[in-house]
Amino acid sequence: MKIIFHATGGNPDHWLHSLNLALPQHDIRVWQEGDTAPADYAIVWKPPAAMLAGRSALKAIFNLGAGVDAILQLGDALPAGVPVIRLDDAGMGIQMAEYVSHALLRYFRRFDSYEQQRQAQHWRFLKPFDKQDFPVGILGLGVLGQRIAHAIAHFDFPIHGWSRTPKNIEGVSCYAGQQGLTAFLQASKVLVCILPLTDDTSGILNRENLQKLPKGAYLINVARGAHVVEEDLLALVQEEHIAGATLDVFQQEPLPAGHPFWSEPRISITPHIAALTLRDESARQIAGKIQALQQGQAISGIVDASRGY
Ligand code: NAP
Ligand code: GLV
Numbered sequence: 661m662k663i664i665f666h667a668t669g670g671n672p673d674h675w676l677h678s679l680n681l682a683l684p685q686h687d688i689r690v691w692q693e694g695d696t697a698p699a700d701y702a703i704v705w706k707p708p709a710a711m712l713a714g715r716s717a718l719k720a721i722f723n724l725g726a727g728v729d730a731i732l733q734l735g736d737a738l739p740a741g742v743p744v745i746r747l748d749d750a751g752m753g754i755q756m757a758e759y760v761s762h763a764l765l766r767y768f769r770r771f772d773s774y775e776q777q778r779q780a781q782h783w784r785f786l787k788p789f790d791k792q793d794f795p796v797g798i799l800g801l802g803v804l805g806q807r808i809a810h811a812i813a814h815f816d817f818p819i820h821g822w823s824r825t826p827k828n829i830e831g832v833s834c835y836a837g838q839q840g841l842t843a844f845l846q847a848s849k850v851l852v853c854i855l856p857l858t859d860d861t862s863g864i865l866n867r868e869n870l871q872k873l874p875k876g877a878y879l880i881n882v883a884r885g886a887h888v889v890e891e892d893l894l895a896l897v898q899e900e901h902i903a904g905a906t907l908d909v910f911q912q913e914p915l916p917a918g919h920p921f922w923s924e925p926r927i928s929i930t931p932h933i934a935a936l937t938l939r940d941e942s943a944r945q946i947a948g949k950i951q952a953l954q955q956g957q958a959i960s961g962i963v964d965a966s967r968g969y
Contacts, residue, residue: 661683661685661686661687661700661701661950661954662686662687662689662697662698662699662700662701663679663683663686663687663688663689663699663700663701663702663703664688664689664690664691664695664699664701664702664703664711665679665688665689665690665691665702665703665704666690666691666702666704666705666707666708666711667703667704667705667706667724668705668706668707669705669706670705670724672690674939675939675943676688676690677939678939678940678942678943679703679943679946681940681943682940682943682944682946682947683943683946683947683950686950688703691707691711693708693710695711696714698717699715699717699718700717700718700719701718701719701720701721701722701950702715702718702720702721702722703721703722703724703946704721704722704723704724704731705723705724705725705730705937706730706731707731707734709734709737710737712734712737712738712739713737713739714739715739715742716739716740716741716742718739718742719742719953720742720743720744720745720949720950720953721738721742721743721744721745722745722946722949723744723745723746723747723963724747724937724942725746725747725937726746726747726748726749726752726803726804726935727746727856727857727883727884728744728746728856728963728968728969729856729857729858729884729968731744732744732963732965732968738965743962743963744962744963744965745946745949745959745961745962745963746961746963746969747937747942747945747961748803748945748960748961749803749804749807750937750938750941750942750945751935751938751941751942752804752935752936752937752938753803753804753807753935754807755934755935755936756804756807756808756854756882756934756935757807757808757810757811757812758811759882759908759930759934759935760808760811760812760852760880760882760934761811761812761815763880763906763928764796764812764815764817764850764852764878764880765815766906767850767878767903767904768789768791768794768817768850769788770786770788770789772904772926772928773786774786776925791815791816791817791818792818793849794817794818794849794850795817795818795819795820795847795848795849795850796812796817796818796819796820796848796849796850796852797819797820797821797822797844797845797847797848797849797850797851797852798819798820798821798822798832798852798854799822799844799851799852799853799854799855799864799883800821800822800823800853800854800855800856800883801821801822801823801827801829801832801834802823802854802856802969804854804935805821805823805852805854806829808852808854809821809829809831809832813831813832817850818833819831819832819833820832820833820834820835820844820847820848821833821834821835821844822834822835822836822840822841822844823835823836824836824837824860824967825837833847841869842872845869845870845872845873846872846873846874848873848874848877849873849874849876849877849878850877850878850879850880851865851870851873851877851878851879851880852880852881852882853865853879853880853881853882853883853887853888854882854883855883855884855887856883856884856968856969857883857884857886857887857968858967858968858969859968860968861887862886862887863886863887863888863889864887865879865881865887865888865889865892865893866889866892867889867892867895867896870892870893870896870901870902871896871901873901873902875900875901876900876901876903877901877902877903878902878903878904878905878906879893879902879904879905879906879907880905880906881905881906881907881908881909882908882909882934882935883909884909885907885909885910885911885912885913886911887909888907888911890910890911890921893905894920894921894924894927897924897926897927898924902926903926904926904927904928905926905927905928906927906928906930907921907927907928907929907930908930908931908932908933908934909932909934910932913931913932914931915929915931949961
């Protein structure tokens with residue numbers, strides 16, 4: 661099999677090493693501008709349109725991430741009828757579980773306030789929060805959202821979840837669709853966003869929706885920056901409706917110098933590291949799926965472009 665590869669921002673040599681280990685019998689080449697030679701599969705992250713345009717002979721395009729917003733933006737440059745396959749967990753689930761557990765426990769155990777007291781050399785006991793007053797709402801109950809729910813269930817937080825289609829998940833009060841959103845938000849003291857970025861979810865964390873959270877709520881966004889209307893979030897933090905936000909993703913990345921989030925102490929910032937794509941795990945997953953496709957077997961992770969994820 662011939663495989664073309666491109667990963668914007670990734671080191672191609674490192675990737676080729678992992679891919680060659682997982683797919684030793686295949687001919688894998690880094691795609692270069694002007695390369696129109698035949699290929700059976702493409703493995704990509706944020707590929708240039710020219711790489712994929714017209715390549716209707718591809719059997720599949722593997723996206724080196726869970727989120728497919730960037731590749732779907734190519735629109736008509738994506739060859740019609742060629743399936744796009746996203747990564748299914750591939751080691752990202754446990755990282756998401758760690759990140760969200762850390763942020764959640766930091767707020768629940770009041771470490772954010774103790775950090776501020778430490779800076780002021782201030783020794784003061786703060787009344788602990790009650791877990792029953794700290795329900796967690798997870799926007800998105802897919803591969804990663806369910807992994808997060810599973811992890812935080814161990815700490816006995818009440819858990820709510822919201823998805824497009826109805827779900828029945830043990831230990832999670834499930835809400836679905838637009839009709840379930842208001843009740844879900846009203847029930848969530850800590851809101852975790854792990855939605856895909858689509859036409860329907862872009863800007864969902866706006867003033868209208870964030871105001872439905874109880875006063876003193878917290879936001880943890882590990883999905884995409886464009887889910888948040890940043891000026892609305894900042895205003896709600898300054899109005900103390902939102903007590904704190906932990907953000908891993910931003911409308912513009914890297915977050916520009918001078919952005920007001922940098923100087924707001926109640927907003928914690930990480931540089932899009934909540935769950936990194938792990939090369940060896942991802943290469944092994946893709947190799948397994950190529951083998952399955954070659955044998956005519958069904959695989960998971962096929963993207964439905966019409967719904968945007
Ligand atoms: P997934 O398995 O496709 O799950 C998506 C979930 O969102 C599903 O439960 C889906 O509902 C729900 N959803 C989608 N559109 C919706 C809508 N309009 N209304 C309500 N619910 C909706 O995706 P995943 O693997 O969990 O990944 C989620 C996202 O995480 C990715 O798209 C990516 O943007 C982000 N991510 C971020 C990082 C990072 O480091 N920050 C790393 C990896 C991924 P149904 O279940 O009903 O379909
Ligand atoms: C990372 O953000 C991903 O979508 O995998």
